[in-house]
Amino acid sequence: GEDVEQSLFLSVREGDSSVINCTYTDSSSTYLYWYKQEPGAGLQLLTYIFSNMDMKQDQRLTVLLNKKDKHLSLRIADTQTGDSAIYFCAESINTPLVFGKGTRLSVIA
Amino acid sequence: DTGVSQDPRHKITKRGQNVTFRCDPISEHNRLYWYRQTLGQGPEFLTYFQNEAQLEKSRLLSDRFSAERPKGSFSTLEIQRTEQGDSAMYLCASSGTGGADGYTFGSGTRLTVV
Numbered sequence: 001g002e003d004v005e006q007s008l009f010l011s012v013r014e015g016d017s018s019v020i021n022c023t024y025t026d027s028s029s030t031y032l033y034w035y036k037q038e039p040g041a042g043l044q045l046l047t048y049i050f051s052n053m054d055m056k057q058d059q060r061l062t063v064l065l066n067k068k069d070k071h072l073s074l075r076i077a078d079t080q081t082g083d084s085a086i087y088f089c090a091e092s093i094n095t096p097l098v099f100g101k102g103t104r105l106s107v108i109a
Numbered sequence: 110d111t112g113v114s115q116d117p118r119h120k121i122t123k124r125g126q127n128v129t130f131r132c133d134p135i136s137e138h139n140r141l142y143w144y145r146q147t148l149g150q151g152p153e154f155l156t157y158f159q160n161e162a163q164l165e166k167s168r169l170l171s172d173r174f175s176a177e178r179p180k181g182s183f184s185t186l187e188i189q190r191t192e193q194g195d196s197a198m199y200l201c202a203s204s205g206t207g208g209a210d211g212y213t214f215g216s217g218t219r220l221t222v223v
């Protein structure tokens with residue numbers, strides 16, 4: 001079955017790197033996504049990785065995928081206060097996307 | 110195209126009343142999804158459409174919930190005889206049929222049942 005797990009909270013200092021982790025259960029996932037949600041808002045797609053890739057870099061964001069362990073991570077370099085939000089990992093096997101419960105990132109100035 | 114639009118942004122209703130929400134997807138997207146999000150949780154899938162056809166419904170979608178997408182463009186989600194447990198953020202998203210672009214979400218409709 002489909003299940004996506006994330007740690008609930010992460011606190012980092014401004015300028016440090018943040019690493020948000022996610023595990024998923026379905027090895028047939030084709031795409032894995034990271035979404036960001038700010039208070040009172042919908043979800044914003046940050047980045048995605050196709051299941052045959054190990055790593056994807058997009059400006060300050062680096063996504064690492066370990067298919068063997070079914071582990072996905074999102075690294076945010078030089079974390080800023082504007083990065084404070086909830087980050088959701090999501091997997092896609094067939095429609096629809098399945099989301100984790102989200103990791104609340106707090107950035108301390 | 111201004112993205113996915115949802116209306117209203119907020120709705121307060123009394124228990125037992127019916128409510129209807131509207132979603133206007135990105136015009137080029139043929140798939141439209143409804144999700145529900147409660148405090149501290151991730152979005153939970155309710156139902157989705159490809160064009161006007163409703164292809165999947167979650168077991169979360171009780172008989173009191175109905176969704177339509179009559180012309181394959183906008184969609185409505187109706188909740189009949191609302192209960193306090195229906196209080197949540199209702200999110201709409203749209204996508205094309207490829208996977209790479211993910212889903213584009215609207216800002217949501219926050220429902221409060223009193």
